[in-house]
Amino acid sequence: MASQGTSSGPQQNLSLPLILAFASASIPIQALVLAISVHLPRYFASHVGLELAAVGAAFAMVRLIDIPIDVMLGTAMDRTRTRFGRYRLWLVLGAPVLMAGLWLLLQANNTTSQLGLSGILLFLYIGYSMMYLSHLAWGGVLGPSYEQRSRVFGAIIGLGVVGAVIVLGIPIVMNEMGHTDGEGVRAMVWFIIAAIPVTTLLVLLTTREKITPETGKAFRPVDYLTLLKRGNVLRLLAADLCVTLGPGWMAALYLFYFKDSRGFDTTAANLLLMIYIAAGFVGAPFAAWLANKIGKHRALMVTTTIYSLGLVLIPFLPKGNFLIFAPGMFVVGAMAAGFGVMIRALTGDIADEIRLDTGREWMGLMYALTIGTTKIASGLSALTFVLLAYIGYQAKAGAVNTPQAIQSLELVYIVGPIVFVMIAGACFIGYKLTPERHAEIRRRLDERDALTEGGASALESLTGDTELVTASRPS
Structure with missing residues (x-):
């Protein structure tokens, strides 16, 4: 069990139960992806009673706005460094935002305007991006070796499929029980809302986060164009x-x-x-x-x-x-x-x-x-x-x-x-x-990280001032 981030040394081999526990957060995330792409537009147009053109325009507008928001969120996550963690913090913050967005989505009715629907969807997408981005980025540092990273993302995609299949099955089961298609979609959304806190808590209780130290120059926005x-x-x-x-x-x-x-x-x-x-x-x-x-x-x-x-x-x-x-x-x-x-x-x-x-x-x-x-x-x-x-x-x-x-x-x-x-x-x-080239990169990163962390620990032991140590690290 782990409740806070750590930055000490290379990580050990990850067990399959730990990988699966971490990957469980992809169940509600991928369930939502499928619901958005297949069911929700039709739900708003056919069951809520909104104009099809308004629904299409709302989804398209939010998608355009959402892409630069993702970039801003990714940048903010990379610059975050707290005792609780870097990406772990954003996962925790994103969960209630996404749940609130889903609840607001269920409150939409035939009087909801295009602007109102766009606002609900934007709030929903921000929560989704906070959770999805932080989970992927955390997965990238969780298994730093070439082989571990493949295993981590194999589990993330695999358990995401479980979420997608469950969401596909819920309307079928609801129809067999005599419920309408609209009620089936609402049940689907409630499943996602319920799965978010359960899987997020499972990730937090089982997975530590290695916060990578930074040795580069201070951040400049123009630097990202070099990517x-x-x-x-x-x-x-x-x-x-x-x-x-x-x-x-x-x-x-x-x-x-x-x-x-x-x-x-x-x-x-x-x-x-x-x-x-x-x-x-x-x-x-x-x-x-x-x-x-x-x-x-x-x-x-x-x-x-x-x-x-x-x-x-x-x-x-x-x-x-x-x-x-x-x-x-x-x-x-x-x-x-x-x-x-x-x-x-x-x-x-x-x-x-x-x-x-x-x-x-x-x-x-x-x-x-x-x-x-x-x-x-x-x-x-x-x-x-x-x-x-x-x-x-x-x-x-x-x-x-x-x-x-x-x-x-x-x-x-x-x-x-x-x-x-x-x-x-x-x-x-x-x-x-190649795997060989990446192994060399990881070796050099681990050596540099150890030197950076060792220097910070020595400074702390000499001064007894953790705030000075934190301030001495590059932002």
Whole structure:
């Protein structure tokens, strides 16, 4: 059990129970991500009674505002240093903000204005960013070695899948019990509200935080622009954009494709989607294992290649055959979960490289940047509907599409994700931050951290003044 941060020495190997306890915070976080992307917009328009255009505008407006907020939060987290911890503090602060935002969301009704809904969503997103960013950044420093970081993020993505599957199942169970779709969504939100304090407390009681000492010069805002001049940062952001855009593109067209082209009804298509998502519980730890065998960048290339080959096979499977499609959806879904593991783990490695060069912690800002590219990719995925209209596909219920329109839908559904995902893998061709190179970086960081902490301890023993010691450390 641990209740405060520590900054002494390299961390020991992390046990599986400790990793799982820490990763549990991703259950409500990823449950919320799925609820926001799939259920909440429809809930506001269909069950609360708000205008569809107002709902869409509110979500789009908040997304645009939220990206720079993430950067500011990441910067603030990296500069935080307290006895309670650095990222631990922000996780604790973010939990009640997110819970309050979810509660406010449940209070919205048909008299809520677009501005009012935007305010609720902005408050919700700030709490979400505080929790999600701090959890990712803490995970980056929790397992500092190359192998440990893969295990930590494999668990985070894997348990996040559990949260997503639970949220998918709640409306189904509620409908079977005779409740409306709207009541099912509200039950989903209450589950997330209840899970936040439980998992946050579990993380706090089981996990210590190593606060990395800083030896660099005082912070200057312009210094952050130098990140975008670093080759590995640009590789990472480009890969994250493409690896999110590919599956997001597919998700936006999923129901249209599986119903009109593959011959499934809505129930069967949703069950296949659940298999795709649930496969991440296997795919995430598999990706972590593979990364520790062949390297994270190579593991990303392997998973993107298998994912693309799986999509190539889909048009050749017999239409409407659930038993044949299910294994294929499982494999593709498992590989997609691996993308998240690799990107998050690679982010931590690159942040270590930058800290060695600059003497300052960049973990929070690095994860803020990748979350930003993820959000941009999610927004770009919506352009698929514009493309559908351009090719002449009719998306309205009851519309009859020509064979040419359906053939165009098939090409758009398959080609787009394959192109983007393969570009993501190609971004790491020639990547030189290998396991061996990262081990050297960690060795040098640990040596420097030990010298910095040793000097601070010696100063404290000579002066007996902890405030002087704190003030002597670079900000």
